Amino acid sequence: MTAAELAALHALCFTVPRPWSADEIAAFERDPLCFVLTESESFLIGRAVAGEAELLTLAVAPQARRRGLGGRLVTRFLYQARLRGAQSAFLEVAADNGPALALYQRAGFTQTGRRPRYYHGAGGPVDALILARTLTNGANRASA
Numbered sequence: 001m002t003a004a005e006l007a008a009l010h011a012l013c014f015t016v017p018r019p020w021s022a023d024e025i026a027a028f029e030r031d032p033l034c035f036v037l038t039e040s041e042s043f044l045i046g047r048a049v050a051g052e053a054e055l056l057t058l059a060v061a062p063q064a065r066r067r068g069l070g071g072r073l074v075t076r077f078l079y080q081a082r083l084r085g086a087q088s089a090f091l092e093v094a095a096d097n098g099p100a101l102a103l104y105q106r107a108g109f110t111q112t113g114r115r116p117r118y119y120h121g122a123g124g125p126v127d128a129l130i131l132a133r134t135l136t137n138g139a140n141r142a143s144a
Helices: 003-013 022-030 069-083 098-106 137-141
Strands: 034-039 042-049 052-060 088-094 110-121 124-134
Touching: 003 022, 003 042, 003 052, 022 034, 022 042, 034 069, 042 069, 052 069, 069 088, 069 098, 088 098, 088 110, 098 124
Parallel strands: 052 088
Antiparallel strands: 034 042, 042 052, 088 124, 110 124
16 A cells, blocks of 8 residues: 555544554654554554654554454564564553553553543543553564
8 A cells, every 4th residue: 555545544544643644654664663564454453663663553444343453463573573572562541432442451551641631622631541561572473
């Protein structure tokens, strides 16, 4: 997928936080510390540096949800993070995003922090939850 296609998909998935532009996504693609993983109608952008990996965004088209695409991308993220030398992974998610929280918890992430009133949208402020997990050798067995 091109940066423009990824941005269009991101816009289908997010209003809060605001969707990323094609230029912003292209900047991540050019960054040697970042990696983009794609599946049909979905993508994930991650970054690995100094022994840590951050899941920056995960977007699955609304019509493609509940098919395991997000789970496959998270598994691939963990694998790629480990390949890049990360010993831990973290992400940030809106506290009211139940489906995403369930996905990340199934992948072994647990809450390590909270940013009160971090996101601001039409429904009012929402806390951001910081989730993290340790990466073990078991992550190497996941498929890329």
